[in-house]
Amino acid sequence: MAYDAVVVGGGHNGLVAAAYLARAGRRVLVVERLGAVGGAAVSSRAFNGLDARLSRYSYLVSLLPRKIVDDLGLDFAVRRRRISSYTPYGGTGLLVDAQDAARTRAGFARLTGGDREYEAWERFYAMTRRVAEAVFPTLTGPLPSRAELERRVGDPDTWSALFERPLGEAVEAAFTDDTVRGIVLTDALIGTFTHAHDPSLRQNRCFLYHVIGGGTGDWDVPVGGMGAFTDALAAAARAAGAEIVTGTEVTAIEADGVRAALTFADGRTVEARDVLVNASPYTLAGLLGEQRPVPAPEGAQLKVNMLLRRLPRLRDTSVDPREAFAGTFHIAEGYSALQTAYEQAAAGRVPDAPPSEIYCHSLTDPSILSPELAGQGTHTLTLFGLHAPARLFAADPAGTKDALLRATLAQLDAVLAEPLADCLALDADGRPCIEAKSPLDLEREVGLPGGHIFHRDLSWPYAEEGAADAMGRWGVGTPYANVYVCGAGAVRGGGVSGVPGHNAAMAVLEKAR
Secondary structure, eight states, rough: EEEEEEEEOOBBBHHHHHHHHHOOOOOOOOEOSSSSSSSTSOEESSSOOOOOOOEEEOBSSSSSSHHHHTTOOOOOOOESSSEEEEETTTTEEEETTTHHHHHHHHHHHHSSSSSSSHHHHHHHHHHHHHHHHGGGGGGGGGBBBBHHHHHHOOOHHHHHIIIIHHHEEEEEEEEEEHHHHHHHHHGTTTTTOOTTTOOOOHHHHHHHHHGGGGGGTTOBBBOOOOOOOOOOHHHHHHTOOEEESSSEEEEEEEHHHHHHHEEETOEEEEEEEEEEEOHHHHHHHHHHTTTSSSSSHHHOEEEEEEEEEEEBSSTTTTTTHHHHHSEEEEESSHHHHHHHHHHHTTTOOOSOOOOEEEEEEHHGGGGGHHHHHTTTOOEEEEEEEEEEGGGGGGHHHHHHHHHHHHHHHHHHHHHHHGGGGGGBOTTTTSSBBBEEEHHHHHHHHHHHHHGTTTTOOOSSBBBBBTHHHHHHHTTOOOTTEEEEOOSSTSSTSSSSSSHHHHHHHHHHHHHTO
């Protein structure tokens, strides 16, 4: 059987590509290895007997352009969080309230003894917002050159600080307080095992993608959970005529630039004019029978999902837990603490004080809970741990994960007025409602190579010298003219954005004109 396009992988980017192509009249097949579509952007009832639909893997939305939602007519919405972050220190904490500048200024003054750090904060994030306004609109267009993007940013000092020099230099030049520096740096370390002065600038690339979303840098809560997004995408793709097959694995792709043949695990084959691969470049190389990239991708995070009977009380009695947990709650993420944890993990040991950040989805969007659970005061809690590279888990996956989880929760307990364990809900079997996912779990469960949430190190959002021809006008090309990367490993991939799916579909449609 022949198709105009076959999409390998039914994650959110693959579904975006399928919906666009099907709406353009193409005959499209989506092939998903797992029993359901969504990839890492899914909602699950993770705890037996409790009707709470947790965003089990990916959990916040920033990079999704409104254009994709509108183009595809998606029934999907996000909700802004008023509280940007809360960071405990000593017996108090710093609350950043996005809607109350005076309150935030007062919090900085309590932490630092004056207004200098708050004013530096305002200047620094005014700079990143200008970059966001310049860069974000380019993500769904043809890939700009470096020179073109630099002209759009329009400020040589800003370009140097974010695109050319290790981010630590800009952070240290702007801020003096260790806590404030750490809050800023965390956006450079999400799913990226690196440090502030890494000469490769991986931290800069990670930071850039975390501050440009929507042209504002805001990270929003998906209403109904992350699965609501992929459910809406699957519905849009099917409504446009795309065929979606689950529980079917593609094991090989043969392509000559004009036609392609795909082989399934059961021996069946299909043919297509174009193949769009919503999997990592590492996985794609294996499907094509080519040498895989070296080094292999390596994830570096611990994801923990929890269901609580109630929110825990804080040692800091000046802030309501409903505010502190609504934004990003920073744990052990001071600037020097982040560096120490990195050095310990790089040396092959679980950090003494693992850094992490947590937030409560149900405070912003209680719809993920059944009315009964919501009425009982139940809440979700999502924790994302940093500096947990896959290499740590290789020798003893279960033992290392348990040790890291205990050390991470001990850091949280240190800022609470009661043990977190006392607040955990119990499932139908009487077990505490907490689950942890290491990079090895993500590789096994959702096919992320090495558990890397971005499929590989993030790229700059422009055509790098020497790579433009290979990646094509849209940043999704491969050496085969009819095979495209439509997942997070594309240029301008990473996060829940749909951008690589959109761009791969545009590349296919543009070729056909």
